[in-house]
Amino acid sequence: MKSKTNLFETIVHGIFLVLGLITVGCVLLITIYLIISGIPAIREIGLLDFLFGDTWASTAAQPQYGILPFILTSIYGTAGAILLGVPVGFLTAMYLAKMAPKRAKSVMEQAVSLLAGIPSVVYGLVGMMVLVPGIRSLFHIPDGAGLLAAIVVLAVMILPSIIKMSITALEAVPKEYEDASLALGATPEETYFRVSAPAAKSGIAAAVVLGVGRAIGEAMAVMMVAGNAANMPDSLFQSVRFLTTAVASEMSYSSGLQRQALFSIALVLFLFIMLINAALNFFLKGEKKP
Amino acid sequence: MISNRRRLFLWTVRGGMYLAAALTGILTLFLVGYVMAKGIPNITWQLISTKPSYLSGNIGILPDILNTLYVVIASLAIVLPLGVGAAVYLTEYASSKRLVGVIEYAAEALSGIPSIIYGLVGMLMFSNNFGTCLLSGALTLVIMNLPTIMRNTQESLKTVPQAYREGAFGLGAGKWRVVRTVVLPGCIDGVLTGCILSVGRILGESAALLFTAGFAHALNGFWDGLSSAGATLTVALYVYAKEQGEFGVAFAIAAILMVLSLLINLAAVLVTKYFQRRNAV
Amino acid sequence: MNRPVITVNGLNLWYGQTQALKNISLDIPEKSITALIGPSGCGKSTFLKTLNRMNDLVPGVRITGSVCYEGQDIFETNVNQLRKEVGMVFQKPNPFPMSIYNNIAYGPRTHGITNRQELDEIVEKALRGAAIWDEVKDRLKKNALGLSGGPQQRLCIARALAVQPKVLLMDEPTSALDPIATSRIEDLVMELKSQYTIVIVTHNMQQAVRISDQTAFFLLGDLVEYAETEKLFSQPGDKRTEEYITGRFG
Structure with missing residues (x-):
C-alpha cells in the first residue's frame, strides 16, 4: 500500500516536472534551431560582409547578401516609433494614472486594451489605405509607402504597451512621496512630473524597452506600409525593408543560400530581441528593489 | 503666488497630458470607426457563407x-x-x-x-x-x-x-x-x-x-x-x-x-x- | 492516566538554522484532553503539527528523535494513513469552497469510499458528532463558506471526524471565534473526549483549565512542565510555569 501510493505520487510529480520544463525546452529548441540554420550562410558569406554589406541582391546573377540596410532600417524605424510613441504614451499614462476622473480612466483603459488587441494586419490595412495615400499627397511624392509610414504605424502599435506599463509603474509610487511634495507647496503637476515620474523611472524604462521589443519584432503591419525595397534608409520617404520583413518577404519563394541567409537574418533579429529581453529584466528588477 | 516660470511649466505639462490622452482616445475611435465604416457594408451573407472560386470569381471567407x-x-x-x-x-x-x-x-x-x-x-x-x-x-x-x-x-x-x-x-x-x-x-x-x-x-x-x-x-x-x-x-x-x-x-x-x-x-x-x-x- | 496513544521521545526540530523544539519527551494518554500552553513562539503549535507530520509541508524542516503512534514510528508509516488516524482542526476555520456535504465527504472519498448511501450516513454521523447537524441538515448542498465563523469551525471538526480518526489535534480552534461560539466548541470538545484522544493548543489558560485533563507548558522550544492540569495550575513544579500562569510574562 505504502509503496504503491508513493510510486503514484512520484509519477505525478514527474509529469508536472516535465510540463514545467517544457517552456525551458522550447526556448532551447528555438535557440538551437535558429543557430543551426542561421550559421551556415554567415559562414559562407562571411560575418563582416553579411552584417556590414550595404547591398542585398539575393536574386541577382551575382547575388549579394549584405543586411546593413535591414539592420539600419530596423534601428531607425524603432527609434522613430519610440520618439513618437513614448512621449504620447507617457503623457497619456500620467494623465490616466494621476489626473483623470474615474469614469474617464476606466473608459480610456478599455480603449487602450482594445488598441492592444487589434491584429497587426488591421493596423497594416488602415496604414495602407489611409496613411500611405496621406503621406503621398501631403509631401507630393510618388509613393507614400516607406520608412515614415512604418514609423507612424509602429508608434501607434507600441502605444498600448507603453501606456499600460507606465500606468502600473506610476501607480506603484508610494503616496507618501507625493504627499510630501504637495505639503511643500508643489502643485499636483509638479509633484507628478518631478517626484512620481523619477520614482517610477525603472518601470517607465521597462515600458520603453518593451516598446522597442514590440517595434523591432513587428512584421506584418510593417510589410504592408514600408514599400519593401531593399534600400538603405537614406530618407524618411525611402521604400525600405526591416529585419522582420526581409525574412517574411522572400521566405515563400527562397531556396539555397538565399534561404539560409534569411535564417541568418532571423538569428540576428533573435540576438537583438535577447539583448532587449535582458535589458527589460534589468529594469524590472530595478523596479522591484526599492 | 506662483511664478511665471512655474505657471508655464504647469500649463505645458497639463496641455501635453490632455493632448496626448485626447490623441490616444481619438486614434482608437478613428481606428474602430474607420474599419467598421469601410468593412460592415462589405459583409454579406454571400461572403461569409461561401468559399472562393476562381471560376465564378466569387470570394467567400x-x-x-x-x-x-x-x-x-x-x-x-x-x-x-x-x-x-x-x-x-x-x-x-x-x-x-x-x-x-x-x-x-x-x-x-x-x-x-x-x-x-x-x-x-x-x-x-x-x-x-x-x-x-x-x-x-x-x-x-x-x-x-x-x-x-x-x-x-x-x-x-x-x-x-x-x-x-x-x-x-x-x-x-x-x-x-x-x-x-x-x-x-x-x-x-x-x-x-x-x-x-x-x-x-x-x-x-x-x-x-x-x-x-x-x-x-x-x-x-x-x-x-x-x-x-x-x-x-x-x-x-x-x-x-x-x-x-x-x-x-x-x-x-x-x-x-x-x-x-x-x-x-x-x-x-x-x-x-x-x-x-x-x-x- | 490512560494508556498512551502517542509517545514522543527526545524530539528536536529545526527550521533551517533555528531550533524550534528542544529534546521534547512526553506521552499522550488515550481518550483524554491534553492542552499545550505557552507564550507565542514557544513551539506548541510546531509540536502539534509534528504529531501528524504537517510540518512536512514546510520547506527546510529537520527533525530528530522519535514520535510513535500506537507503537509505530510516524516517520516510517504512510503519511496519508497517519493523517487519517490523527486528524487536525486548524486555528482559522478552513472549510473548502464547496458544499457542506462535499466538505464532510471529502475525507471519506479521499480514503476510497464512493458508495452514496454510505457517504450519506458518514456525513450525518459526523455532523451530529460535531453538534451541527440540526443547523445545516436542510442546506447540505449550500456552499460552506456561507456559514459564519463558529459553525464553520464545527463543520471543520465534523470534517475531521468523518474520516474516523483516533486522535484529534486542535490548533487554537477557538482563537478566531466569539465567546459564545467558543463555549459551544469547548462543550463539543469535552463530549468528544469519550471517543477520541484530543490534543489542543490554546493561548487561553482558562480554557486549558476548563477542558483539559493534563497540560504541557512550552517555553522557547523547551517542554518546561507536563502534569495533570489541576496540579500544574495549583502547584506548578517549575518557577517559570508559575510565572507564566500567574501572568508575569507571555
Missing part, C-alpha cells in the same frame, strides 16, 4: 472562418494542459527556487520573441515534419501562448488560500488529490482569463501562421482541416489586401476581427468582474 476556429480549438486543446501543468508545477511541486527562476525566465523569453521568428522556427520544427498545415500552425501557436496560460494560472494559484491545502492534507489526502480537488478548482478564473487572452492572440496572429499553416482557402471539416493548409482570417486579410488588392474583402474581415477583439475585451472584463464578486463572498 467561410473556409477562413472555419480555419480560424479550428486553429483556436486545436491550439487551446494542446496549450491548456501544458500551461496549467507548468503553473501547477511551479506553485505546488517545485522545491528548488533556482529551477523556478529558470522556468519563469524561459517563459518571459518566450513572450518576448517576435511572431515572425515563431513562424520560421515553426516552419522548421513542424511544417518540415507534418507539412504546411493548420496543425503545424496550431503547434507554433501553442509555444507562443504557453507563457500566457502559465502566467495567468500561476497568478491565480497563488491566491488559493494555503488553509485549503492544509485542510486537505490534514485529512490524509495525498498531494495529487489535494491539487486536483482543492487547488485546481480555485484557479479556474486564471485559466479562463489566460484562455481569453490566448484566443485574442491567436485571432490576431498572422506572421507565425503564414509559413506554418499556409494560405489556402479550401473548405474542410475539423480533422481534414488540421492536416491541410489553410488561411485564418488574419492571414486571409493580408493575402486579400496585399497580394490580390481586394480591399473590400479585406475591410470586411478587418471589421469582423475588430468586433471579435471588442468581444474578447468585454469577455475578459466580465470574467474578472464575475470572479472578483464571487471571491468577495
Whole structure:
C-alpha cells in the first residue's frame, strides 16, 4: 500500500516536472534551431560582409547578401516609433494614472486594451489605405509607402504597451512621496512630473524597452506600409525593408543560400530581441528593489 | 503666488497630458470607426457563407472562418494542459527556487520573441515534419501562448488560500488529490482569463501562421482541416489586401476581427468582474 | 492516566538554522484532553503539527528523535494513513469552497469510499458528532463558506471526524471565534473526549483549565512542565510555569 501510493505520487510529480520544463525546452529548441540554420550562410558569406554589406541582391546573377540596410532600417524605424510613441504614451499614462476622473480612466483603459488587441494586419490595412495615400499627397511624392509610414504605424502599435506599463509603474509610487511634495507647496503637476515620474523611472524604462521589443519584432503591419525595397534608409520617404520583413518577404519563394541567409537574418533579429529581453529584466528588477 | 516660470511649466505639462490622452482616445475611435465604416457594408451573407472560386470569381471567407476556429480549438486543446501543468508545477511541486527562476525566465523569453521568428522556427520544427498545415500552425501557436496560460494560472494559484491545502492534507489526502480537488478548482478564473487572452492572440496572429499553416482557402471539416493548409482570417486579410488588392474583402474581415477583439475585451472584463464578486463572498 | 496513544521521545526540530523544539519527551494518554500552553513562539503549535507530520509541508524542516503512534514510528508509516488516524482542526476555520456535504465527504472519498448511501450516513454521523447537524441538515448542498465563523469551525471538526480518526489535534480552534461560539466548541470538545484522544493548543489558560485533563507548558522550544492540569495550575513544579500562569510574562 505504502509503496504503491508513493510510486503514484512520484509519477505525478514527474509529469508536472516535465510540463514545467517544457517552456525551458522550447526556448532551447528555438535557440538551437535558429543557430543551426542561421550559421551556415554567415559562414559562407562571411560575418563582416553579411552584417556590414550595404547591398542585398539575393536574386541577382551575382547575388549579394549584405543586411546593413535591414539592420539600419530596423534601428531607425524603432527609434522613430519610440520618439513618437513614448512621449504620447507617457503623457497619456500620467494623465490616466494621476489626473483623470474615474469614469474617464476606466473608459480610456478599455480603449487602450482594445488598441492592444487589434491584429497587426488591421493596423497594416488602415496604414495602407489611409496613411500611405496621406503621406503621398501631403509631401507630393510618388509613393507614400516607406520608412515614415512604418514609423507612424509602429508608434501607434507600441502605444498600448507603453501606456499600460507606465500606468502600473506610476501607480506603484508610494503616496507618501507625493504627499510630501504637495505639503511643500508643489502643485499636483509638479509633484507628478518631478517626484512620481523619477520614482517610477525603472518601470517607465521597462515600458520603453518593451516598446522597442514590440517595434523591432513587428512584421506584418510593417510589410504592408514600408514599400519593401531593399534600400538603405537614406530618407524618411525611402521604400525600405526591416529585419522582420526581409525574412517574411522572400521566405515563400527562397531556396539555397538565399534561404539560409534569411535564417541568418532571423538569428540576428533573435540576438537583438535577447539583448532587449535582458535589458527589460534589468529594469524590472530595478523596479522591484526599492 | 506662483511664478511665471512655474505657471508655464504647469500649463505645458497639463496641455501635453490632455493632448496626448485626447490623441490616444481619438486614434482608437478613428481606428474602430474607420474599419467598421469601410468593412460592415462589405459583409454579406454571400461572403461569409461561401468559399472562393476562381471560376465564378466569387470570394467567400467561410473556409477562413472555419480555419480560424479550428486553429483556436486545436491550439487551446494542446496549450491548456501544458500551461496549467507548468503553473501547477511551479506553485505546488517545485522545491528548488533556482529551477523556478529558470522556468519563469524561459517563459518571459518566450513572450518576448517576435511572431515572425515563431513562424520560421515553426516552419522548421513542424511544417518540415507534418507539412504546411493548420496543425503545424496550431503547434507554433501553442509555444507562443504557453507563457500566457502559465502566467495567468500561476497568478491565480497563488491566491488559493494555503488553509485549503492544509485542510486537505490534514485529512490524509495525498498531494495529487489535494491539487486536483482543492487547488485546481480555485484557479479556474486564471485559466479562463489566460484562455481569453490566448484566443485574442491567436485571432490576431498572422506572421507565425503564414509559413506554418499556409494560405489556402479550401473548405474542410475539423480533422481534414488540421492536416491541410489553410488561411485564418488574419492571414486571409493580408493575402486579400496585399497580394490580390481586394480591399473590400479585406475591410470586411478587418471589421469582423475588430468586433471579435471588442468581444474578447468585454469577455475578459466580465470574467474578472464575475470572479472578483464571487471571491468577495 | 490512560494508556498512551502517542509517545514522543527526545524530539528536536529545526527550521533551517533555528531550533524550534528542544529534546521534547512526553506521552499522550488515550481518550483524554491534553492542552499545550505557552507564550507565542514557544513551539506548541510546531509540536502539534509534528504529531501528524504537517510540518512536512514546510520547506527546510529537520527533525530528530522519535514520535510513535500506537507503537509505530510516524516517520516510517504512510503519511496519508497517519493523517487519517490523527486528524487536525486548524486555528482559522478552513472549510473548502464547496458544499457542506462535499466538505464532510471529502475525507471519506479521499480514503476510497464512493458508495452514496454510505457517504450519506458518514456525513450525518459526523455532523451530529460535531453538534451541527440540526443547523445545516436542510442546506447540505449550500456552499460552506456561507456559514459564519463558529459553525464553520464545527463543520471543520465534523470534517475531521468523518474520516474516523483516533486522535484529534486542535490548533487554537477557538482563537478566531466569539465567546459564545467558543463555549459551544469547548462543550463539543469535552463530549468528544469519550471517543477520541484530543490534543489542543490554546493561548487561553482558562480554557486549558476548563477542558483539559493534563497540560504541557512550552517555553522557547523547551517542554518546561507536563502534569495533570489541576496540579500544574495549583502547584506548578517549575518557577517559570508559575510565572507564566500567574501572568508575569507571555
